[in-house]
Amino acid sequence: MVWFTFRDLSDAIDDLMSDRGEVIAEREALLLRELQSMFEEDGLLEQRAARLIKELRAAGSRQDQSSYKLMLLSGKDDERTLRRETPLTRDGPGAWTQGRRYAYSSSILSAETTREL
Numbered sequence: 001m002v003w004f005t006f007r008d009l010s011d012a013i014d015d016l017m018s019d020r021g022e023v024i025a026e027r028e029a030l031l032l033r034e035l036q037s038m039f040e041e042d043g044l045l046e047q048r049a050a051r052l053i054k055e056l057r058a059a060g061s062r063q064d065q066s067s068y069k070l071m072l073l074s075g076k077d078d079e080r081t082l083r084r085e086t087p088l089t090r091d092g093p094g095a096w097t098q099g100r101r102y103a104y105s106s107s108i109l110s111a112e113t114t115r116e117l
Contacts, residue, residue, distance in 0.1 A: 006044040010036050082108055089113045 013032045016022055024032075039045050056062040074080040082105055091113040103117040111117050 005050040006039045007050060010039055010045055084109060088117075091115045 013036055017024065017029060017032065053062075057064070062068060088108075088111060092115055107117050
């Protein structure tokens, strides 16, 4: 199995287009640039997920032909991180995450207490 990302493909297109020794017809050049634009518009050129998958496979912590969930979380200063006006009130014993892994973002933003999550 060979891992090839959309970024790798886009970079290969850039290399091909900049190679003065290659003769590329105007139509093919246009189609290749359109393909790159589609990758960009669909967010397929972000490298965080691809880099993480490569690192995990290289470390031997993931096996080929197996399926895994991958969740990319935003950092505390990232504009995509959810922010509440007021903190959630913890209203039960123990950590509110016990027995749960995730909560819907709409619940996080609308809940007043951790019990509501």
